[in-house]
Amino acid sequence: MKPTDINNPEYFHKVVDCQYACPSHTPVPQYIRLIAQGKYTEAYMVNWDSNVFPGVLGRTCDRPCEPACRRGRVEEEPVAICRLKRVAADHKSEVKNLMPQGPFKPNGKKVALVGAGPSSLTVARDLAPLGYEIHLYDEQKLGGGFMRSQIPVFRLPEEVLNEEVNYILEMGIHTHFNHYVKSLKDLLQKDYDAVFIGSGAPKGKDLTDLPGRQEGASNIHIGINWLVSVTFEHTHKIGKKVIVLGGGNTAMDCCRTARRLGGEEVKVVVRSPYAEMKASPWEKEDAQHEDIPIIDNHVPKSFVIKNGKLCGMTFEKVKPEYDLNGKRKLVPTGEAEVFIEADDVLIAIGQENSFPWIERDLGIEFNSWGMPVVNETTFASTHPKVFFGGDAAFGPKNIITAVAHGHQAAVSMHLMCLERDIHERPSPYVNLHSMKMGIHEWAYDSHVVLDQRYVVPQVTKQVALSSLKTEVELGFSLPVGYKEAERCLNCDIQTVFFYDKCIECDACVDICPTSCITFTENHEDESILRKMLKVPAENTEQSLYVSEPVKTQRVMVKDEDVCLHCGLCAERCPTSAWDMQQFFYNVTKAPKIK
Amino acid sequence: MTYIKPKFRHPNLTKNKLGYTIDYYEGALSTLCAGCGHDSISAAIIQACYDLCIEPHRLAKLSGIGCSSKTPTYFLSNSHGFNSVHGRMPSVATGANLANKDLIYFGVSGDGDSASIGMGQFVHAVRRNVNMVYIVMNNGCYGLTKGQDSATADNGSISKAGSLNQFEAIDMAAMALELGSDFVAQSFSGDKEQLVPLIKAAINHKGFALINVISPCVTFNNNVGSTKSYDYVRQHVEATATIDFVPEMKEIKTSYKEGSVKKISMHDGSKISLEKLAPNWNPQNRQSALQAIHHARESGNILTGLLYINEDTIDLHRLIKTVEEPLNQLIESHLCPGNKVLQSINAEFY
Ligand SMILES: Cc1cc2nc3c(=O)[nH]c(=O)nc-3n(C[C@H](O)[C@H](O)[C@H](O)COP(=O)(O)OP(=O)(O)OC[C@H]3O[C@@H](n4cnc5c(N)ncnc54)[C@H](O)[C@@H]3O)c2cc1C
Ligand SMILES: Cc1ncc(C[n+]2csc(CCOP(=O)(O)OP(=O)(O)O)c2C)c(N)n1
Ligand code: SF4
Ligand code: SF4
Ligand code: SF4
Ligand SMILES: [Mg+2]
Numbered sequence: 001m002k003p004t005d006i007n008n009p010e011y012f013h014k015v016v017d018c019q020y021a022c023p024s025h026t027p028v029p030q031y032i033r034l035i036a037q038g039k040y041t042e043a044y045m046v047n048w049d050s051n052v053f054p055g056v057l058g059r060t061c062d063r064p065c066e067p068a069c070r071r072g073r074v075e076e077e078p079v080a081i082c083r084l085k086r087v088a089a090d091h092k093s094e095v096k097n098l099m100p101q102g103p104f105k106p107n108g109k110k111v112a113l114v115g116a117g118p119s120s121l122t123v124a125r126d127l128a129p130l131g132y133e134i135h136l137y138d139e140q141k142l143g144g145g146f147m148r149s150q151i152p153v154f155r156l157p158e159e160v161l162n163e164e165v166n167y168i169l170e171m172g173i174h175t176h177f178n179h180y181v182k183s184l185k186d187l188l189q190k191d192y193d194a195v196f197i198g199s200g201a202p203k204g205k206d207l208t209d210l211p212g213r214q215e216g217a218s219n220i221h222i223g224i225n226w227l228v229s230v231t232f233e234h235t236h237k238i239g240k241k242v243i244v245l246g247g248g249n250t251a252m253d254c255c256r257t258a259r260r261l262g263g264e265e266v267k268v269v270v271r272s273p274y275a276e277m278k279a280s281p282w283e284k285e286d287a288q289h290e291d292i293p294i295i296d297n298h299v300p301k302s303f304v305i306k307n308g309k310l311c312g313m314t315f316e317k318v319k320p321e322y323d324l325n326g327k328r329k330l331v332p333t334g335e336a337e338v339f340i341e342a343d344d345v346l347i348a349i350g351q352e353n354s355f356p357w358i359e360r361d362l363g364i365e366f367n368s369w370g371m372p373v374v375n376e377t378t379f380a381s382t383h384p385k386v387f388f389g390g391d392a393a394f395g396p397k398n399i400i401t402a403v404a405h406g407h408q409a410a411v412s413m414h415l416m417c418l419e420r421d422i423h424e425r426p427s428p429y430v431n432l433h434s435m436k437m438g439i440h441e442w443a444y445d446s447h448v449v450l451d452q453r454y455v456v457p458q459v460t461k462q463v464a465l466s467s468l469k470t471e472v473e474l475g476f477s478l479p480v481g482y483k484e485a486e487r488c489l490n491c492d493i494q495t496v497f498f499y500d501k502c503i504e505c506d507a508c509v510d511i512c513p514t515s516c517i518t519f520t521e522n523h524e525d526e527s528i529l530r531k532m533l534k535v536p537a538e539n540t541e542q543s544l545y546v547s548e549p550v551k552t553q554r555v556m557v558k559d560e561d562v563c564l565h566c567g568l569c570a571e572r573c574p575t576s577a578w579d580m581q582q583f584f585y586n587v588t589k590a591p592k593i594k
Numbered sequence: 595m596t597y598i599k600p601k602f603r604h605p606n607l608t609k610n611k612l613g614y615t616i617d618y619y620e621g622a623l624s625t626l627c628a629g630c631g632h633d634s635i636s637a638a639i640i641q642a643c644y645d646l647c648i649e650p651h652r653l654a655k656l657s658g659i660g661c662s663s664k665t666p667t668y669f670l671s672n673s674h675g676f677n678s679v680h681g682r683m684p685s686v687a688t689g690a691n692l693a694n695k696d697l698i699y700f701g702v703s704g705d706g707d708s709a710s711i712g713m714g715q716f717v718h719a720v721r722r723n724v725n726m727v728y729i730v731m732n733n734g735c736y737g738l739t740k741g742q743d744s745a746t747a748d749n750g751s752i753s754k755a756g757s758l759n760q761f762e763a764i765d766m767a768a769m770a771l772e773l774g775s776d777f778v779a780q781s782f783s784g785d786k787e788q789l790v791p792l793i794k795a796a797i798n799h800k801g802f803a804l805i806n807v808i809s810p811c812v813t814f815n816n817n818v819g820s821t822k823s824y825d826y827v828r829q830h831v832e833a834t835a836t837i838d839f840v841p842e843m844k845e846i847k848t849s850y851k852e853g854s855v856k857k858i859s860m861h862d863g864s865k866i867s868l869e870k871l872a873p874n875w876n877p878q879n880r881q882s883a884l885q886a887i888h889h890a891r892e893s894g895n896i897l898t899g900l901l902y903i904n905e906d907t908i909d910l911h912r913l914i915k916t917v918e919e920p921l922n923q924l925i926e927s928h929l930c931p932g933n934k935v936l937q938s939i940n941a942e943f944y
Contacts, residue, residue, distance in 0.1 A: 074602045439628075440597045448600035503824045504784055505629040505812065510637035515604045535604045552828065566600050574629025574812045 001526055001546045003555075006496065009430040012583040014543055015560050016492045018081055021068035023404035025428075025587045026050040028065060028081055029492040033444065035087055036485040038478075043088035045098050050587065052122050052168075052403050053147070055160040058086030059473065060151055062280065062398040070491050073539070074514065074562050077453035079488045080476075087481040089160070095167075100129035100591070102172050107131030109417045112192040114181050117145020118399045119390030120198035121168050122406025123413070126590040128171035130414060135192070136173050139180035141232070143169060146200055146391075147399060149228040150250070152257050154464065157471050184358045184386075194385050194413040197372075198402070201391040203354040207245070207347055212303030216310035216345070220303065223254045223348030230257055230468070239343025242266040243313055245300055246348035247277035252284065254346040255292045260468045267340065268294045269313075271330060273320050286472070290461060299330065301337060303345065312341040351396045362386075371395065378422045379409040387413055410590040418593075426588035435493055435580045439571065442580055444493050445486070446567040454484045490565045494583045497556055499547040501577035504554075508569035508578055509534070514562045517569060522546070522555045533559055599623045616644040621668040631783030631809030631824075632662050632731045636669040638786050639700070639729075642793035643670060646841070653698040654690060658683040658712060661738045662704035662731035662809070673700075681712025684719035684728075688910075691724050694920045695911050698797060699726035705746040706736040709764045713745075720773040720802055725909040727796040728804045730766050731783075733811035734822035741814025752819030766806040767901060768887050771880055776907035777803035778883065779900045782827055783810065791839035792900060795866050798839075801907035808896060832890050834875055834899035835868035860905055868900060877903055 004011060014020050018028040027046055034043035047054035061082045069078030109132050113120040116138035124134050142148055143165045147156065169175060181187055187195060204222035207213060213220065219239065223246065229235040242263040244255040247270035258266045268287065270277055274296040277284065288294065298315040305311065315338045318330040353371060358364060365373040365382040372381050374388045381388055389405030391397060412422040435443040457474045458464065464472045476484060509517045515535045523529040529544065530537040537544060537559040547556040570578035607615040619640045624633050643653070650672035657663035659680035666675050674697070678686040687701050701719075708716045708730050719728065734747040743751075746766065747759045770778050777799040781789045789807065796803035808827050810816050816823045821830075835856070841864045856877060858866040868877060875886040883902035890897035917924070 074605065447598060448602065450601055503629070503812075503816075504828075505631065505810070505824060506634045506637065506784060506786065507629045510633055511599070511624075513600045513602055515607070535606050538606065551825075562602075562604055564600050564602055568597065568599065571597055572628045572633075574627065 001522060001524065001529055001544065003548045004543070004545045006545075009428060009585060011543065012432070012494050013428075013585045015494060016583070016585070017068040017070050018065035018079075019492070019585065021064045022050075023064065023401045024050045024407065025585065026065075027492070027584065027586060029488055029490050030584065031088060032079070032081070032084055032485045032488040033490070035084055036445065036482055040088045040091040041093050041095060041098070044092040044095055047085055047088060048095070048099070049589070051400060052125055052406075053118060053164045053399065054085050055089035055164050056147055056156060057400060058082060058084075058089050059156050059160070060147070061085070061400055064400070070489055070562070071487060074564065075452070080453055080456070080484050083456050083476060084481060084485055086475050087478070087485075090475050091478065099167060100171065102128070102170075104129050104131045104172065106133060107417075109133065109193045110135070110191070111194045111196065111413060112137065112187055112190070113196045113198060114187070115145055115197070115199040115390070115392070116140070116143035116175070116177070117198050117200050117390055117402060118147060119392075119402035119406040119409070120145070120196060121165065122403045123196045123198070123389070123410045124173050125168045125171065126407060126410035127414065128168070128173065129591045134173045135176060136169075137176045137179050137181050139178065141178050143175065143177070145198070149231050150224060150253065152227065152253050153231070153469050154256070154260065154472050155253070157469070180357075182357050184364075185362060188362065188385070192385070193417050194387065196409055196413065197386065197388045197392050198390045198406070199355070199392045201351045201353045201396040203352045204347065205350045205352060207300060207349070210300060210302055212305050212310070215305045215308065216303040219310040219343060220345045220347065223250050223346045224351060226346055227253060227257065230261070235261070237262045240264045241341050241343045242346065243340055243342040243344075244268045244346045244348055246270060246350070247272055247279055247294075247296075248348065248350065249279050249283050250351070251346075251348035252279045252287045254348045255287055256290055257468070258344075258346065259290050259292065259465055263344075266292050268292060269298050269300070269315060269340065270294065270296050271299050271318070272328075273297055276320070276328070290465060295340075297330070298338060304339065310342065310345065312339055313345060314339050351391075353392060353395060355392075377408065377425065378412040379405055380412055380422060384416070407587060407589050411588070411593065414590040414593060426593050429584075429586040429588055429592070431584040432494070432496070432581050435582050436570070442493075442567055444490055444580075444582070446490070446493075446565070446580070448489065448564050448566050449483075449486045451483055451487055453487070454480050492583050492585075493565050493567070493580050495545075495558065495563065495565070495569060496579045496581045497545065497547050497558070498577050498579070499550050499556065501575045502550045502556065503575055503577075504550055504552060505574060507572040507574065511568045511572040513566065513568065514564055516558050516560070516563045518557050519550070519554045520557055522549070529557060530559075533557060535559070537561060597623070610644055611647045612649060614644070616640065618672065619644045619650065619670055621666070621671045624665075624668040626661055626664070626668075627811075627813045629812040630661065630737075631733060631807075631811070632665050633668065634783040634786065635729065635731055635789065635807055635809055636665045638789040638793060640669045641786065641790050642797065645790070646794055646797060648698065648797070652696075653700055655700050655702065656683050656687045656690065657702040658704070658707040659738070660704035660707045660736070661811075662733075663702060663707055664738075665731070666702055681707050681710070681715055683707065684712065684715035684724070687726050688719055688722065688724050691726060691910070692916075693922045695725065695916070696920045699724070700797075701726050701728045703728065703730050704737070705730060705732040705734060705744045705766070709745040709766060713764075717769070717773055720770050720775045720804070723774070723776065723801045723907065723909045723913065725801055725911065726803070727793070728802060729793075730804070730806045731809040732766065732806055732822070733809050733815055734820065735811055735815045737811045737814060741811065748821040751821045752817070754814050754817045754820070765887065765891070767804065768884060770804045771884050771887070771902055775804055776801050776902075776904035778902045779803070779805045780896070780898045781805060781807045782831055782896070782898055783807055784824060784828065785831070785898070788833065788837060788898060791837045791866075794839040795837070795860070795900065795903075798860050798862060798864055799903070799905070799907065800861055801909040827896060830895045831898050832872065832895040834872040834877070834886065834897055834901060837900055838867045840865045840867060858903060858905055866900065866903070872897070877901065880904075
């Protein structure tokens, strides 16, 4: 293989598994170290710069970083990255004075943002300091989008959301709440320089064809609509027996909310097998903990109506069968239909995009699924002034993805207003510097602790279920937060190899606890070289770091897979051919464009 | 030293037949200088014992004094160990071996420990053919006492301080051959591919087995002008053969050129397979081995590999015809069979 080009920032970026997996590329190990040092405010600001809603995300993030976390490959569980973010948010001191301070000098440009969800708010935050006049539209009476209308308050308290939404709105954003945008054409005529559409995926799927759907209508609710009406206090109670249809996170929020509004026997019924449900494992656990059974492999057949009122549903029992490609089919087991009693049914079987307010003759191309054609890098539509992001761009995802879209769309909108090519993306800000302080001394805590993942404490079930507004999770206490932070392996502290200093003494090979380093003959075929290592490098998602030839013409090959970033290779190297260097990578956002 | 080796290991480490992963054979974290050749040898010992599926409690590590003699702390934590006084490891090993011949005796020494203060001990362990592995971690200096020239420093070698050594070097391998050792090998700490099979063969050899390993001292003897530095040794090693140690029942996988391979069967059915690189050398001929060593030395080279082996060796126990049972397991009734037996023996003389 060719020597690895470590001057390409993408190489080391990929080594920082969590940051790489984070759609917004939050510098995770950086903020975790700050938490360990008790610098909660700084940790919060590192987050805020990247993900805009640290307090919200520290409670609700889908956490794509955690399955990617290296720690999960060397022991049972990844670092509790998400809940550490909450530690920073809960314990920070004044942060507003660290954020861009308005009023900002107007730059003469005007933009409109449709929807006040996380993607639009991110665009607003990134463009406001540049002097844009920003008009934010939402049909709801407050900002936050689905973060407010969908996510129940027992998972995300209003004050936390308000605080972080207000940091943005207070940057001088012109809000147009209680304002449903009925026509994009009209909006475009208001001579905005750019329009961002962050209107989400606001339509819940229904089961219109199921027998009894019409007759039972008054007790059958679309999950996301029902959650909105609970949030805005139009709905205060539900029947004692509730069926929630669906296996995603919306179903989990519906069933848990129902438990708090009078639902005593709440059951989740889902078509797929339990293991394949879309909901995150922790959401399923939380629901089950609140005495909500999850009945899997049951396909809804009909709503049963008695004396003109809904009394339950029938289901067909199925089992999964998989073809050779692993594709699943649900096949009826042939058993008798199952009847489950219910006073109310919540349908939470998915969301769809819907753009009834966008005229199809504006030059915005839509594909055959009714989705706008959007560029995945620039978030531009086929209309030069219109950009999409969040769930509106590529279908329902999550908050952190919406934020990532917002950053990139803001970059494009700004470049466009500067009359520059929106395809020329700004390079990330990177920095690499040595952490060496002495023979066995580093400017980071290199010691690898053995602690298992700490559990976030919760209020008791009784207290939790007694009120809709009681937040269930308590967050880590500071001492436990510190211990959890110490579990982080500092994957951004890179092992940097200087081949011309190496005397091939093998000290690094011998000391490395996880057998990452091999000196070997080179091989042009990566798959063969992977097999030639001390422990074969089977995880092909992880890179090999290949050096220039050393004196004996062999090469140093490091499998990045399970490196603990413990620095022992560098400590044992007599010639400092290894060094531990901190790699900082930050996505460039609109305000930093030069 | 404040650093600690993390407990985590690669999740894909394979288990040997005993069900142990290699970390079971590790020792405490080394306190030697970073880059010391001795640490590499420790790693080779760990690898060999893991590969051979040695039960750690069946092995005893013995050493004297020196950086080299400290290394038993850094491998096989689950084995027995005796860190004796300077140069006295051979007698401790001899005693232990006589008392309990059932253990594997693994002696570790340095060039100072063996070629200076312990020379009088070393030679007797060789000529008595004590069944043990005897590794000399040879760095040409007294590492522990800050790098004075040792008796194996080559004539003409220059120390870190700049002084020239004018004394002839003692050649450990040649001396062992002269004294009748039936297993003599030489290697380089930086060449585990050669060292690991040599250690395995030495463990399987049923007699005294010397491995003289050139092991650079990074701190005191890795300078320009030293003949035991990493650079110098790499430039001057001359391997007799590539070596493979093949445990019983296993097929030899490496393919060799026709005619160049020598296979040596060991008592337990395992095999050593050598692909000869040095011309005019026969690993089963003492004369030829001695000549090859002299020849290499004359051309300024260090000959490495298995230099000589006599697999029909007769170790101390067989030579002095001790009983089958290890002496430490003999119970009083065996040693003192009582008056009745005495009477019957006496009766034979009437
Ligand atoms: C029940 C539920 C729970 C969820 N839980 C989580 C979670 O825990 N973690 C997570 O990461 N994600 C969660 N999500 C997903 C997450 O909320 C969304 O992916 C995210 O909010 C999408 O952001 P967005 O910027 O696309 O806008 P959205 O948050 O979808 O907001 C869009 C806004 O636009 C408004 N709007 C739409 N059309 C118009 C119009 N024409 N005029 C004016 N206003 C308009 C809508 O009213 C809405 O307020 C959840 C989703 C649901 C349904
Ligand atoms: C009886 C006695 N004499 C002298 C010493 C001092 N001393 C300690 S180590 C050593 C030399 C060790 O050299 P070597 O065996 O080559 O080991 P190295 O440190 O080089 O590995 C000496 C002379 C001692 N410890 N005991
Ligand atoms: S160990 Fe720390 S730096 Fe590494 S992936 Fe996990 S959270 Fe990120
Ligand atoms: S930092 Fe070095 S010694 Fe530690 S695990 Fe990584 S490669 Fe191995
Ligand atoms: S410890 Fe340093 S000099 Fe020794 S092999 Fe490793 S990189 Fe090379
Ligand atoms: Mg020495």
